Amino acid sequence: MTERKNWFQYFMDIAKQTATRATCDRRHVGAVIVTKSRSIIATGYNGSIVGAPHCDEVGHLMEDGHCVRVVHAENNALCQAARNGVKVEGAVLYCTALPCWQCFKQICNAGISQIIYDEPYRAEEHLRRLYEHADYADVKVYRLDELGNLITDRPEGPWKGLGVILAERNENI
Numbered sequence: 001m002t003e004r005k006n007w008f009q010y011f012m013d014i015a016k017q018t019a020t021r022a023t024c025d026r027r028h029v030g031a032v033i034v035t036k037s038r039s040i041i042a043t044g045y046n047g048s049i050v051g052a053p054h055c056d057e058v059g060h061l062m063e064d065g066h067c068v069r070v071v072h073a074e075n076n077a078l079c080q081a082a083r084n085g086v087k088v089e090g091a092v093l094y095c096t097a098l099p100c101w102q103c104f105k106q107i108c109n110a111g112i113s114q115i116i117y118d119e120p121y122r123a124e125e126h127l128r129r130l131y132e133h134a135d136y137a138d139v140k141v142y143r144l145d146e147l148g149n150l151i152t153d154r155p156e157g158p159w160k161g162l163g164v165i166l167a168e169r170n171e172n173i
Contacts, residue, residue: 007038008094009148012118014040015094023047023054024070031073031095033081033088033112041086044076074103078110088112098143098153104130108137115141116150124155131155 005013011034019030022045033042048054048069055061061069071079074095081088089111093099098117099107107115115134120127120143131154134141142150 006148008116008144008150011038011040011092011094012096012116012144014043015096016118018043018045019073019096021045021047022073023056024060024067025056026060026067027097029073029095029097031077031093033077034092034094036090036092036113041088041091042077042081042084044073044078044080046070046073047076072100072103073097074099075106078106092116098127098130101126101129104133108133108139113139115139116144117142118144120153127153127155 011032015030015032017030018032019028022028022030024046027046029046031044032040034040049071052069055067055069060067074093077093078088090113091111092114093107093112093116095115095117097119099115104115131141141152141154143153145151
């Protein structure tokens with residue numbers, strides 16, 4: 001009998017399957033938004049604006065080394081939830097790659113409480129900025145390791161943690 005996957009692995013596998021729908025071959029990314037009660041409320045993959053041609057049909061639209069034709073998986077999942085009138089506040093976002101800075105800001109402002117990702121995507125400076133701002137927004141960020149455990153890739157360094165941020169705001173933890 002095979003060992004049963006844990007919930008983190010289960011939802012990450014769904015995100016990986018969702019990534020197979022991506023239409024930009026520069027990177028296939030998938031995202032799944034899940035409630036605290038473990039119900040999937042939205043999925044997304046990187047692809048063009050609704051109705052527009054895709055990279056795999058007409059090629060890439062490059063600016064500064066990035067394909068700007070696509071909407072990222074995380075943003076597409078948030079948009080799908082919004083179009084369907086589904087609240088994402090307090091939900092968990094599973095993503096096959098660490099979100100970029102633009103997606104991360106949207107994830108925070110949408111009220112997602114946790115980000116669980118599979119593959120590191122950016123340099124340490126990106127990780128440092130992301131984790132610092134995750135503290136501001138009270139968003140937990142974890143990488144799913146190969147054994148199905150949540151780990152942190154938080155780089156060491158001099159930045160303000162949540163306790164310092166709240167103390168500066170004169171708030172309690």
